[in-house]
Amino acid sequence: MHLSIITALAVLGSQLTNAATADEWRSRSIYQLITDRFAPPSDSAPARTQPLPLECNTQDQTWCGGTWLSIIDKLDYIQGMGFDAIWISPTSENIDFGTPYGFAYHGYWVNDVRNINQRFGSEDDLHTLVDEVHKRGMYIMVDVAINGIPSLSNSTIPPQGSMWTKKEQFHDFCQIDWSTELENDKQVKDCSLGDDKLWLLDVNTENTEVVTTLQSWISEYVAKYKIDGLRIDAAKHVPGAFWTGFCGASGVFCMGEVFDDRIDYTSAFQREKWMDSILGFPFYNGLSKAFSVEPHRNMSELTERIIGTLNSFPDPGVLGNFIENHDTPRFRNITADPRLVHNAMVGQFLFDGIPVLYYGQEQDMSWGLSDPHNRAALWTLGYENVTTVKQVARLNQIRSALIKGGATYNGETYLQARSTILANTTYDVAIRKGPIIMSLTNRGSPEEAASFSIENTGWKRGEALIDLISCLDFATGSGGSLSISYSRQGYGGLPYVFATVDDARHMGICNDVQLGIVHTNQTGKPYTSGSAVYAPSPVVGLVTGAITLLALFFL
Ligand SMILES: *[C@@H]1O[C@H](CO)[C@@H](O)[C@H](O)[C@H]1NC(C)=O
Ligand SMILES: *[C@@H]1O[C@H](CO)[C@@H](O)[C@H](O)[C@H]1NC(C)=O
Ligand SMILES: *[C@@H]1O[C@H](CO)[C@@H](O)[C@H](O)[C@H]1NC(C)=O
Ligand SMILES: *[C@@H]1O[C@H](CO)[C@@H](O)[C@H](O)[C@H]1NC(C)=O
Ligand SMILES: *[C@@H]1O[C@H](CO)[C@@H](O)[C@H](O)[C@H]1NC(C)=O
Numbered sequence: 204m205h206l207s208i209i210t211a212l213a214v215l216g217s218q219l220t221n222a223a224t225a226d227e228w229r230s231r232s233i234y235q236l237i238t239d240r241f242a243p244p245s246d247s248a249p250a251r252t253q254p255l256p257l258e259c260n261t262q263d264q265t266w267c268g269g270t271w272l273s274i275i276d277k278l279d280y281i282q283g284m285g286f287d288a289i290w291i292s293p294t295s296e297n298i299d300f301g302t303p304y305g306f307a308y309h310g311y312w313v314n315d316v317r318n319i320n321q322r323f324g325s326e327d328d329l330h331t332l333v334d335e336v337h338k339r340g341m342y343i344m345v346d347v348a349i350n351g352i353p354s355l356s357n358s359t360i361p362p363q364g365s366m367w368t369k370k371e372q373f374h375d376f377c378q379i380d381w382s383t384e385l386e387n388d389k390q391v392k393d394c395s396l397g398d399d400k401l402w403l404l405d406v407n408t409e410n411t412e413v414v415t416t417l418q419s420w421i422s423e424y425v426a427k428y429k430i431d432g433l434r435i436d437a438a439k440h441v442p443g444a445f446w447t448g449f450c451g452a453s454g455v456f457c458m459g460e461v462f463d464d465r466i467d468y469t470s471a472f473q474r475e476k477w478m479d480s481i482l483g484f485p486f487y488n489g490l491s492k493a494f495s496v497e498p499h500r501n502m503s504e505l506t507e508r509i510i511g512t513l514n515s516f517p518d519p520g521v522l523g524n525f526i527e528n529h530d531t532p533r534f535r536n537i538t539a540d541p542r543l544v545h546n547a548m549v550g551q552f553l554f555d556g557i558p559v560l561y562y563g564q565e566q567d568m569s570w571g572l573s574d575p576h577n578r579a580a581l582w583t584l585g586y587e588n589v590t591t592v593k594q595v596a597r598l599n600q601i602r603s604a605l606i607k608g609g610a611t612y613n614g615e616t617y618l619q620a621r622s623t624i625l626a627n628t629t630y631d632v633a634i635r636k637g638p639i640i641m642s643l644t645n646r647g648s649p650e651e652a653a654s655f656s657i658e659n660t661g662w663k664r665g666e667a668l669i670d671l672i673s674c675l676d677f678a679t680g681s682g683g684s685l686s687i688s689y690s691r692q693g694y695g696g697l698p699y700v701f702a703t704v705d706d707a708r709h710m711g712i713c714n715d716v717q718l719g720i721v722h723t724n725q726t727g728k729p730y731t732s733g734s735a736v737y738a739p740s741p742v743v744g745l746v747t748g749a750i751t752l753l754a755l756f757f758l
């Protein structure tokens with residue numbers, strides 16, 4: 204077939220995109236946003252609720268004006284960083300009354316899934332957003348919240364405005380006792396989330412009418428709006444069997460929120476085929492404890508969860524990897540050192556799984572230890588091309604080039620290969636995933652007289668390597684070992700992503716002059732280095748020499 208026809212078909216195919224499977228999501232990279240907070244209303248995207256100030260005080264817990272149409276204005280920004288999927292907050296009708304926790308600006312207080320949330324636009328607007336996303340060859344994932352119906356009281360069942368109008372469509376009221384959570388999962392499933400200021404009355408997802416209503420709704424909804432995937436809110440609080448039917452009816456990829464650190468418990472969602480994927484809370488906890496919680500950063504917390512995740516999930520390659528979301532602290536809120544964040548981000552983007560970045564992470568949003576502060580309006584910061592935006596773009600570029608370039612190691616591509624830990628110390632870990640080795644450290648920015656040795660990289664002695672982030676060159680020593688020094692000024696605490704120079708060249712990474720990416724030190728200033736590039740023994744070859752010169756020039 205002629206190339207242009209293939210291209211045309213590919214474009215057409217992407218425009219018709221819907222009903223994407225887990226396998227189709229595997230190679231994607233997701234940008235998570237809260238519709239109300241991501242992009243401000245503008246001339247092309249009028250606000251539905253006027254008038255709204257552009258200031259957005261998170262403490263007020265009310266609408267700040269973002270809509271489905273305003274998201275379209277900023278799709279270039281998202282795509283410019285290399286994301287090829289967005290996850291938006293729920294689109295269903297919410298309660299509209301005020302509560303002690305403010306208004307339902309976030310969209311998670313759904314009282315009737317069957318109706319569209321007029322606060323964020325019309326049905327046509329949602330169609331328009333989906334079409335614009337698909338035109339770019341991107342996927343759209345929508346957040347779905349069906350577990351509880353908001354209510355100010357624990358006795359008015361069913362609550363007013365609820366899509367469920369019969370008492371038997373709810374579980375008898377009880378409150379989750381978190382102190383006995385681990386021993387008693389039944390109450391986690393059947394009792395209500397919330398507290399006496401605002402309950403989320405627990406829907407009886409064993410009731411046949413509830414099950415069939417929700418199944419036919421999701422199947423129609425996904426078809427009507429051409430949704431490519433679902434993020435399932437509070438998946439932990441509904442029996443797994445319900446999800447098998449619900450996700451099955453949707454016909455698309457499902458990624459559930461299972462807010463839990465236990466590997467056995469979380470991996471059951473995949474093992475028991477309740478849904479395709481979950482957000483990787485154990486891996487998140489590992490990254491968070493290894494790279495953020497000061498002053499006791501602990502690398503074993505990460506290695507332990509890496510091993511657990513790889514051993515227990517049948518398909519870790521479709522888990523959602525994040526370092527912050529609307530329920531956790533902003534990573535920058537608990538980590539001052541940008542190099543620690545950069546290390547965590549390499550794990551987030553390149554470990555087994557699908558990268559999921561919560562809007563604002565790329566802009567170093569540091570306000571927000573918890574809800575509601577971790578949901579600030581992005582527009583108050585602008586959409587600047589800051590260092591972290593460039594780092595995100597670089598990591599997406601590396602991941603996408605690894606996937607498209609098809610480089611292999613031991614016959615396996617990057618996506619096929621499972622990560623393995625090659626070496627670890629109290630402060631460092633080296634992970635091979637197919638053709639790359641990531642080396643992460645939680646030493647932090649200041650340089651120190653220390654180094655990290657990987658005894659056996661799996662590459663032969665004298666293999667010319669390149670760090671795909673900085674384009675600095677390296678080479679393996681005897682027995683295929685590799686040593687990374689943190690002692691040179693400006694080289695403290697950096698993450699590395701090693702590939703062979705050959706693979707890098709085939710992928711088109713580090714062989715052009717567009718290497719705008721530089722590491723930053725604690726002041727956030729780009730580091731410039733005029734001296735020789737750090738390259739451990741043995742002497743690097745001519746090709747790497749040339750690249751060294753390029754790297755030198757652009758660093
Ligand atoms: C319902 O809420 C009231 C008022 O907060 C409380 O006294 C009562 O114990 C609650 N009922 C149950 C079953 O928890
Ligand atoms: C680090 O984490 C591991 C695994 O959770 C734990 O066993 C160990 O005690 C921790 N070390 C320190 C110094 O806190
Ligand atoms: C973290 O967020 C809280 C608000 O939730 C804020 O008070 C605090 O100053 C923030 N810390 C940093 C380092 O930004
Ligand atoms: C390396 O990781 C393993 C698995 O978590 C852990 O048992 C071991 O203690 C770690 N080694 C060092 C030196 O921290
Ligand atoms: C952001 O910076 C990178 C690297 O300098 C550059 O390649 C990219 O075009 C910039 N993007 C925008 C939108 O200016």
Ligand SMILES: *[C@@H]1O[C@H](CO)[C@@H](O)[C@H](O)[C@H]1NC(C)=O
Nearest residue numbers: 693724725726728729730731
């Ligand atoms: C950060 O880099 C600047 C130069 O860009 C340098 O003057 C400063 O000393 C560095 N700070 C640290 C903590 O390394």
